[in-house]
Amino acid sequence: xxxxxxxxxTYLVPVLLAVSxxxxxxxxxxxxxxxxxxxxxxxxxxxxxxxxxxxxLDQPLLIRYVGWLGHILQGDFGRSFRTGQTVLxxxxxxxxxxxxxxxxxxxxGLLIGVPLAIVCAxxxxxxxxxxxxxxxxxxxxxxxxxxxxxxxxxFAVELRLLPATGYVPFAEDPLxxxxxxxxxxxxLGFAEWPGIMRVLxxxxxxxxxxxxxxxARAKGLKPSRILFVHALKPSSxxxxxxxxxxxxxxxxxxxxxxxxxxxxxxxxxxxxAIYTRDLVILQGVVLLxxxxxxxxxxxxxxxxxxxxxxxxxxxx
Amino acid sequence: xxxxxxLSVEDVAVDLPTARGNLRAVDxxxxxxxxxxxxxxxxxxxxxxxxxxxxxxxLLPKQAKLAGxxxxxxxxxxxxxxxxxxxxxARSLAVVFQDPMTSLNPVLTIGTQLIETLQEHLALDLGAxxxxxxxxxxxxxxxxxxxxxxxxxxxxxxxxxxxxAIAIALSCEPRLLIADEPTTALDVTIQAQILDLLARExxxxxxxxILITHDLGxxxxxxxxxxxMYAGRVVExxxxxxxxxxxxxxxxxxxxxxxxxxxxxPHAPLPAISGRPPDxxxxxxxxxxxxxxxxxDGHCASAKPPLSAAETPAHHYACFHPLRLAEGAGx
Amino acid sequence: xxxxxxxxxxxxxxxPARRVRRLGPLFWVAFGWMVVVFAVALLADVLPLPSPxxxxxxxxxxxxxxxxxxxxxxxxxxxxxRLVYGARISLVVGLCAPMIGLGVGGALGMLAGYFRGRFExxxxxxxxxxxxxxxxxxxxxxxxxxxQSILNLTLILGVLGIPAFMRVARAATLxxxxxxxxxxxxxxxxxxxxxxxxxxxxxxxxxxxxxxxxGVALTIVAEGALxxxxxxxxxxxxxWGSMIGEGRESLEAAPRLAFIPAIAMFLTVLSxxxxxxxxxxxxxxxxxxx
Numbered sequence: 001x002x003x004x005x006x007x008x009x010t011y012l013v014p015v016l017l018a019v020s021x022x023x024x025x026x027x028x029x030x031x032x033x034x035x036x037x038x039x040x041x042x043x044x045x046x047x048x049x050x051x052x053x054x055x056x057l058d059q060p061l062l063i064r065y066v067g068w069l070g071h072i073l074q075g076d077f078g079r080s081f082r083t084g085q086t087v088l089x090x091x092x093x094x095x096x097x098x099x100x101x102x103x104x105x106x107x108x109g110l111l112i113g114v115p116l117a118i119v120c121a122x123x124x125x126x127x128x129x130x131x132x133x134x135x136x137x138x139x140x141x142x143x144x145x146x147x148x149x150x151x152x153x154x155f156a157v158e159l160r161l162l163p164a165t166g167y168v169p170f171a172e173d174p175l176x177x178x179x180x181x182x183x184x185x186x187x188l189g190f191a192e193w194p195g196i197m198r199v200l201x202x203x204x205x206x207x208x209x210x211x212x213x214x215x216a217r218a219k220g221l222k223p224s225r226i227l228f229v230h231a232l233k234p235s236s237x238x239x240x241x242x243x244x245x246x247x248x249x250x251x252x253x254x255x256x257x258x259x260x261x262x263x264x265x266x267x268x269x270x271x272x273a274i275y276t277r278d279l280v281i282l283q284g285v286v287l288l289x290x291x292x293x294x295x296x297x298x299x300x301x302x303x304x305x306x307x308x309x310x311x312x313x314x315x316x
Numbered sequence: 317x318x319x320x321x322x323l324s325v326e327d328v329a330v331d332l333p334t335a336r337g338n339l340r341a342v343d344x345x346x347x348x349x350x351x352x353x354x355x356x357x358x359x360x361x362x363x364x365x366x367x368x369x370x371x372x373x374x375l376l377p378k379q380a381k382l383a384g385x386x387x388x389x390x391x392x393x394x395x396x397x398x399x400x401x402x403x404x405x406a407r408s409l410a411v412v413f414q415d416p417m418t419s420l421n422p423v424l425t426i427g428t429q430l431i432e433t434l435q436e437h438l439a440l441d442l443g444a445x446x447x448x449x450x451x452x453x454x455x456x457x458x459x460x461x462x463x464x465x466x467x468x469x470x471x472x473x474x475x476x477x478x479x480x481a482i483a484i485a486l487s488c489e490p491r492l493l494i495a496d497e498p499t500t501a502l503d504v505t506i507q508a509q510i511l512d513l514l515a516r517e518x519x520x521x522x523x524x525x526i527l528i529t530h531d532l533g534x535x536x537x538x539x540x541x542x543x544x545m546y547a548g549r550v551v552e553x554x555x556x557x558x559x560x561x562x563x564x565x566x567x568x569x570x571x572x573x574x575x576x577x578x579x580x581x582p583h584a585p586l587p588a589i590s591g592r593p594p595d596x597x598x599x600x601x602x603x604x605x606x607x608x609x610x611x612x613d614g615h616c617a618s619a620k621p622p623l624s625a626a627e628t629p630a631h632h633y634a635c636f637h638p639l640r641l642a643e644g645a646g647x
Numbered sequence: 648x649x650x651x652x653x654x655x656x657x658x659x660x661x662x663p664a665r666r667v668r669r670l671g672p673l674f675w676v677a678f679g680w681m682v683v684v685f686a687v688a689l690l691a692d693v694l695p696l697p698s699p700x701x702x703x704x705x706x707x708x709x710x711x712x713x714x715x716x717x718x719x720x721x722x723x724x725x726x727x728x729r730l731v732y733g734a735r736i737s738l739v740v741g742l743c744a745p746m747i748g749l750g751v752g753g754a755l756g757m758l759a760g761y762f763r764g765r766f767e768x769x770x771x772x773x774x775x776x777x778x779x780x781x782x783x784x785x786x787x788x789x790x791x792x793x794x795q796s797i798l799n800l801t802l803i804l805g806v807l808g809i810p811a812f813m814r815v816a817r818a819a820t821l822x823x824x825x826x827x828x829x830x831x832x833x834x835x836x837x838x839x840x841x842x843x844x845x846x847x848x849x850x851x852x853x854x855x856x857x858x859x860x861x862g863v864a865l866t867i868v869a870e871g872a873l874x875x876x877x878x879x880x881x882x883x884x885x886x887w888g889s890m891i892g893e894g895r896e897s898l899e900a901a902p903r904l905a906f907i908p909a910i911a912m913f914l915t916v917l918s919x920x921x922x923x924x925x926x927x928x929x930x931x932x933x934x935x936x937x
Contacts, residue, residue, distance in 0.1 A: 018776040026789060137924075141917035143868040145875045145888075146909050149895055153905075157898050211418040214375050219433045219484065220405030223398070229432075233423045252783030256872055260895070270784065271876060274791035286788050290780045 008301050015294055020072070023287045024065050027279060077284040082276055087284030090269055098265035100170065101188070101257065102250050104181055106243065108189025113196030118227055120197070121204030133201070136194035144253045148187040148260045155183060165262040184261040188253050192246060199242045203235040210234075244300030251289060321387070322524050323372065323492055324348040328384035330367050330376065337597045341367035343548035344384070346623075349541075351491065354518060354525045356535030356556070358571065359545035362593055365528050368545070369496050372526075373411055374401055388492070407437050410490035412514075415501040416477035420469040426453075426480050427465030430487060437488045452483040456513060475506035479513070486517060492524045499534070511538060532568075533575045536560060541630075544568050547594055547604035550623060554631040564626055564638035567605045603635070611637040674925050677918035684915055688734040697725040718903065726904065729885035730911060736886040737915065740801050740870045745862035747805025748812040753855050755809070756816025761824055761843060767817075774810040782807045786869065787878060795881040800873065804866050815858045819851045860923030864916045871912055887912045 059067075071078070077087035120129040156164035162182050170177040207213065208231055216230045255267030262268075266285060273281040330342040342364045349355050357365045370376050372386055374393050386393040388409065393401065413419035421429060430449040434440050440448065446465065453461035456479040469477055478498060485493055495514055499507035515538050518525045527539055535542050535556060542559050544552040544567065552565040563569055570589045591608035594600055603609070606616040615636055623634045687694070711718045718726050759767040786803050793799040823829060824847070832842050873879030874888030882889065887908040894905030 014772075015775055015779060018773070019779045022776060022780075026792060137920070138917060141864065141920050142913060143871055143916070145872055145891065146913060149891060149898070149905050149909060152895075153898055153902055157902070211413055211415065212421040215411070215413060215419045215481075215484075216421070217375055218373055218405055218409075218411045219436065220402040220407070221432060221436055222402070225432070225436075230421050230424070234421070249781070251781040252872075255783060255787065256876065259876055270787060271878070274787060274878060277791070279792075282788055282791060286780070286784060289784055293781055294779045 005302065008298055012294065012298055016291060019290045019294060020069060020287060021065065023283060023290065024068055026286075027283045028061060028064065072287070077288070078280040080273075080278050080281045082278050082281075087281055087288075090281060091266065091285060091288055094265050094269050096169075097167065097263055098251075098254055098258070098267060100177075100181060101184055101254055101263060101265060102247070104185035105188030105192060105250060105253075106246070108185050109192025109196050109246075110243075112189060113193035114200060116193070117197045117200035117204060118232065120201045121208060121231075122223075122227060124201075124205050132197065136197050139190065139194040142190070144187060144191050144256050145260065147190045148183075148257060151183050151187055151190075152260075165260075167263050180261075180263070184257045184263060187257050187260075188250060191253055192250070195242055195246065196239065200235060200239050203238050204231055207231045207235045240303050241300055244297055244303075247293065247296045251293065320350065321348040322351040322389060324385075324387045325368070325372065326385040326387060328368070328371055328382070328386060330364070330371050331381040331383075332367075332377070333379055333381075334597060339597045340548055340599060341380075341596065342371060343599075345545075345548075345550050347543055347550065347553075349492070349524050349526065351524055352522045353541070354515075354527060354539040356539035356542040357526060357528045357545060358530065358532055358535055358542060360530055360571075360589075360593060362596070363545045364548040364596075365545050366496055367548075369411070369494050369526065369528055373409060373494060375411075406433055406485075406488040406490065408491050410485040410488070410493050412478070412481050412485045412493065412495045412498045414497040416469070416474065416481045417501065419481055420477060422469055425466055425468055426472075430465070430480075430484055433484055433487050449483075449487075452487055453480070456480075456483045456486070456517070457509075458483070474502050475510065478502060478506075478510055482510075482513065482517070486521070489521060490523055492526070493518065494526045494528070496528045497530070498527075500530070514538075531575065532572050544571065548596065549604070549634065550632075551605070551635070552633040553623070554626075554628070554633075558628050558631050562626075562628060562631075564631070564633040565635050566609050566611050566637070566639060569639060570608075613637070674921060677921040680914055680918045681922065684734050684738065684911075684918075687731050688738050691731050691735055694731065696728040696731060698728065718901070724885075726907060729890055730887075730908060733885045733887045733890055733908060734911070734915075736797065736874075736880055736884060737867050737870060737912070740797065740804065740880075741863045741867040741919075743801045744804035744866045744870075745808055745812075745859050747802070748808025748862060749855060749859055751805075752809040752812025753816045753851070756813040756818075757820045757843060757847060757851055759813070760817040760820025761839070761847065770813065770817075774813055777807075778810050783869065783872060786873060787876075790873065790878055795878065797880060797884075800870060800879055804869055807869075808862050808866070811862070812855065812858065815854055816851050819854050820847055823847055823850050854927070857923055857927035857929075860919050860926065864919035864923065867912065867916055867919070 075088065079086045080090065083090070116132050120132050123129055152164045155162045163180055164183065167180050168176045213226060213230060216226045221230070251267075254265060255270060257263070258265040258267035259271050266289065269281065270285050270289075272278070273285065325345055325347040328342055328345050329340065332339040332341055345364075345368060347355065357368065359365045367376070367380075371382055372388075372393070374386075374396070376382060382394055384394070388404070391400075391404075393404070396404070420426070427446065427449060430452065431442070431445045434445040434448055435442075438445075449465055450461040453464055458464055458476060458479050464472070464480075469480070472480065478501075482498075493514075498514065499510050502510060511534060514525070514527070517523075525539075527535060529535060532542075539556050542552075542554060542556050543550050544565065546567050552559070552563065552568050554563075559568070563572070574589055589608060594604050594607065600606070600617075602615075602617040602619055603612065603621055606612040609616065613636075619636075621634045621636050623632050625632055626638070755770050759770040786807060789803045790799055793803070829842060829846050832846050837845075870879055870886065871888030871891070874886040875892040877889065877892060879888055880886040890908040891905050891912070894901075894903075894908065897904055
């Protein structure tokens, strides 16, 4: 297990370095000099030149990258020249919202997808199975912002059950918080369940053909125990990976959903930074999000080992 | 048929739909087994012996079609619904599969897999079930049984895994145990140990047992009766002693000849039955063994020999040209 | 339903091997819709439509009428005309961006799969880096720096598609490069270029083409999402995504302004997915292989 962790860690470092380099290059090589952005179009060339010098923008690219990376490794991601907030402050403030949204969304997706997958696998080829698999295929063609509009129209405009926009922190008003979170989480969950369902269903169908399932039946166990205890766990390996990979998609989806439902999360911070051309925040957030994504994938690999004792004990 | 039967398989046929057409895996088989007795079912792979065992256990694949009756203690298992079958499983009918690597769940501990069986069928609390699980493991010859309960199947050797599978099968004191090639996936050195363990537990618990194997040598000293299967049919059935003393069916003789002998000259070619079993999706009009049989004639190719009685009691065979006086007990 | 089941069959073990597959009616409906969208987008200038950008403040959110077949939007612009011109944007971006992925990713994948070795390690490694960024966030960041235009949008969405095309091409090349006809060509002394272009390319192109259609569907969705946020196609050009975004403001007064482009987009994406998935299943020699 330790060797396994070490092997994965040694791969992590070059990937993270490359990610930081790419983030830096996007921000540095593309047109739109930071000094111009800060000073505005009317700035005199002298003033721009002075600011560029102050900010170190006239240095060679490599030196700037090393300096920037050095600051980052010390935890200094820079400071927004618009709000004065540091990147880390801004992110820390909004991270809980995005986290809650993604967890609730993944939960919603699992709550819809897993039971459907189990029922479909247990009766594969039946009418219910065919209906669900067809709907899942259709759902894969519904972009997040479409289901958002649909849900808003249904629950906020027509039925007036849930608020369309707004947010209160969970600590202040837990119930109110969940009311505001319901539609955004459901929107993202709608995009998640078809993938979850398809992956788990096909793995379950394969598992149900195994000898140990035949033995479990021969032991006279209840069908529910066979499905949930004997079949579900060995079938959930791919699901864990997919759930991990989904985090990336979920982050993209969260940007849209947070904008639509006016949730003060990372996504809105990012979109706001783009609207106001707050490049420091943008660079910092993109780097943090990509790093988080890479680390998330690393954790998924580790989870694999926990789920499958054969990997844990170094038999695979 | 000796005594009152615990299990009687009556005219059982199993059909499997495949891409190449209907496959008759089991072709109208009759068998009977009295309480506490042992029956060996012998045949090459693909002869339908495993499908027959799955038909008895009601564990056939979903698309398989079962015809005939499987009478167990007066009930037709083929007509039982799932809840009724569940009550019978483990307590009356238990099974040991061929490969313990695939028949034990890789992600559950051995303890869990034993305890769940006990708790499903016997009113035991967790502590009592644990204690009994450890006793069962000890009974099948597993050292340090308490520690084993917390281990996963992959942490045990193949022989130990099969002992665990046997402990699970024995856990609820079944009246009939079906062992489906229980030693095929194991090292040769372990095979005899496992077979002896099965035979010992069978006698001690006075349960009936069906031992399925491709090796006539395995059933020789360990079963009361033997049924030889070929292409889905029982082609010879006799008390074990009578069979080895006087086999009638050329196929049985060929099977016996295929066992490698220790006293054979070094580097002598291994004896094998020439040719291959017929394609089960293309049934032959005559005897299925005829194309490979050295005694076969035109009659064998056009008509199926019925399973008929020999002179010795309880001995049946399906052949137009039985060995009789030819080579007799050629072994 | 028959075509839908095609998509499902790949993971059902119970389905017996290969039988002759018929393209079900749903396939042809999807194909028909694709043809209609293509035709309308191509002929937008010729069709007797009002201008999609002319505002009429007196006719805001006008209902469906003989003059405005689908009514007008919040600025009094003809909804049908905007829908038709929006189809143009969706198709232009949706077709051009995957072309970039197809060209660059396909070439990289073929070279990596054919030459293997260190080159392959580098290609796969750099794709891993590209995949480390959540795609939509990278697209947002880059359009923020580059500025909003159809060209920039197409470029970035195209680059984001490279890793996926690379994988498909590499996987196909890896299996093909071991086949007899390639080994035979090598034995006859054919140059690498000749083998790549004459022997491998025609065979790799098939799975790539099927994947291309799925890429189109994904790109249309991504373009829609960016335009929906107001960060895609710059106004006043109409795009389905921006129309839905604008329609969202008037969900209570005129829900159709959001739902009409939404339905158009859903049907188009679904059609590309259906046709692409059917073709993928047909061209994939190994059942259920990803």
